[in-house]
Amino acid sequence: MSEYSTTERALRLLELLQARGSWSGGELAGRLGVDGRTLRRDVVRLRGLGYHIEARRGPEGGYRLSTGGDLPPLAFTPDEALAVAAALASSAASGAAGGGEVALTALAKIEQVMPQAVRRRVRALRSSVAVGGTPNAVAGAYPAPIDTGVLAALSLACRDAERVRLRVMSTEGAAPGRESPCHVEPAALVPRQSRWYLVCRDLDRGWRVLRVDRITGASATGVRFHPQEVPGGDPVAFVAGRLGAPPRTHTATILIHAPIEQVQAYMGGFAADFSPTTTAAGQAATHWRIADVRLEVLAGGLLWVRWPFEVIDSPELADLLRDRSAAFAFAADPH
Numbered sequence: 457m458s459e460y461s462t463t464e465r466a467l468r469l470l471e472l473l474q475a476r477g478s479w480s481g482g483e484l485a486g487r488l489g490v491d492g493r494t495l496r497r498d499v500v501r502l503r504g505l506g507y508h509i510e511a512r513r514g515p516e517g518g519y520r521l522s523t524g525g526d527l528p529p530l531a532f533t534p535d536e537a538l539a540v541a542a543a544l545a546s547s548a549a550s551g552a553a554g555g556g557e558v559a560l561t562a563l564a565k566i567e568q569v570m571p572q573a574v575r576r577r578v579r580a581l582r583s584s585v586a587v588g589g590t591p592n593a594v595a596g597a598y599p600a601p602i603d604t605g606v607l608a609a610l611s612l613a614c615r616d617a618e619r620v621r622l623r624v625m626s627t628e629g630a631a632p633g634r635e636s637p638c639h640v641e642p643a644a645l646v647p648r649q650s651r652w653y654l655v656c657r658d659l660d661r662g663w664r665v666l667r668v669d670r671i672t673g674a675s676a677t678g679v680r681f682h683p684q685e686v687p688g689g690d691p692v693a694f695v696a697g698r699l700g701a702p703p704r705t706h707t708a709t710i711l712i713h714a715p716i717e718q719v720q721a722y723m724g725g726f727a728a729d730f731s732p733t734t735t736a737a738g739q740a741a742t743h744w745r746i747a748d749v750r751l752e753v754l755a756g757g758l759l760w761v762r763w764p765f766e767v768i769d770s771p772e773l774a775d776l777l778r779d780r781s782a783a784f785a786f787a788a789d790p791h
Contacts, residue, residue: 462498464489465604469498470521471533473509478520480499534574538604541578542652577608584614586644586655586691602652604670607645609674610654614642617683619659623673624666641681644691648699663687667697707747708754708770714763717742723760743768751776760763 465488472479472487485495488575499509499519507524613620618644623635640656645668647653652668686694712719716732719742723730729745744761746754755776758765767774 461759462501466498466501469495470507470589472784473502473507479780480518482562484519491635505656514619520779534577535604537574538577538581538608539602541581542602542604548776556581575610580615581607581611581645584642585644586646603672605673606674607652607668609676609762610642610668612644613674613676614644617641617681619677619681621677621678624665625670625672640666641675641684643683643686644700645696646691648695653695653699655694657684663694665695703745705749706751706754706770706772707745708773709728709747710744710758710761711766712736712742712744712761712763714742715740716742718765719744722762727757727760729766 467482468488472484481492481495485492488498489560490498492733497660499511500697503509510520510522512518609620612618620640622638622640624638626634627638638661639659640654643655645652645654645655654671656666658664665669687695688694711733713735716730719730727744731743731745733741733743736740746757748754749771754770754773758777767777
């Protein structure tokens with residue numbers, strides 16, 4: 457007999473299917489504590505709710521969750537929910553290309569269906585994010601890994617004006633990588649480019665900006681404090697003043713002389729932002745939008761393009777390609 461109710465078992469099955477590419481029927485039945493017939497009924501139940509679950513027979517067969525035309529409900533663990541909320545809060549803070557309003561709407565919908573304990577952490581995160589006009593997301597930059605437990609503790613401390621004890625990984629001095637303790641009064645969390653920063657008043661060192669991905673531990677003290685205004689009154693401006701202006705992001709549109717189906721089939725595993733277009737001669741072609749803080753990275757990405765292409769709107773990138781073309785020609789035929 458299964459230890460789960462029918463509903464609990466269906467949710468557990470969905471969680472397993474989302475966690476791994478494919479499962480054998482025996483593995484799933486064992487995890488759920490049911491027989492094969494009950495497992496098949498649960499699969500049918502999830503299909504009825506809109507989930508596209510493939511079933512294959514034979515020794516290499518099993519079950520897998522595939523993509524489909526509809527967007528059925530998703531099952532998140534608490535840490536996954538907080539990670540999604542952090543990404544949406546960061547997008548909302550950037551406000552780029554109108555995406556801020558959409559991100560806030562999505563975040564509100566996620567909050568509405570969360571369990572109370574998780575919702576408390578996510579709402580604290582949203583209320584502690586300082587919104588500014590400086591874009592914080594850079595295309596091509598990978599987010600710094602963050603301990604979601606630390607992020608949750610900091611967001612609650614910002615919201616509740618509660619002192620926290622931190623362990624911060626040092627990157628300077630004679631012993632880089634060593635953890636240093638500090639006792640702070642958190643003021644705000646600021647997303648900037650691919651990282652999160654904590655604006656806080658260190659009880660020993662005054663106002664500071666700390667990278668959240670370098671905070672290895674955050675412990676609430678239970679001691680409340682009277683919030684003080686961040687120097688200058690704006691946490692985003694304070695972070696910008698301490699860290700300097702973010703590097704300029706170079707963007708370019710590449711016209712690839714090939715239909716989008718061919719481009720996506722060849723490049724879709726490592727690139728995105730493709731859109732269909734046509735050339736002046738009326739032939740099917742593809743626009744590819746690329747961006748990075750370094751022109752050299754953009755130029756390197758173009759090595760993957762196997763068809764003729766043009767740089768549409770970045771004279772700087774075109775100049776760099778022109779400058780490097782002689783070196784590539786020599787490498788291809790050094791004699």
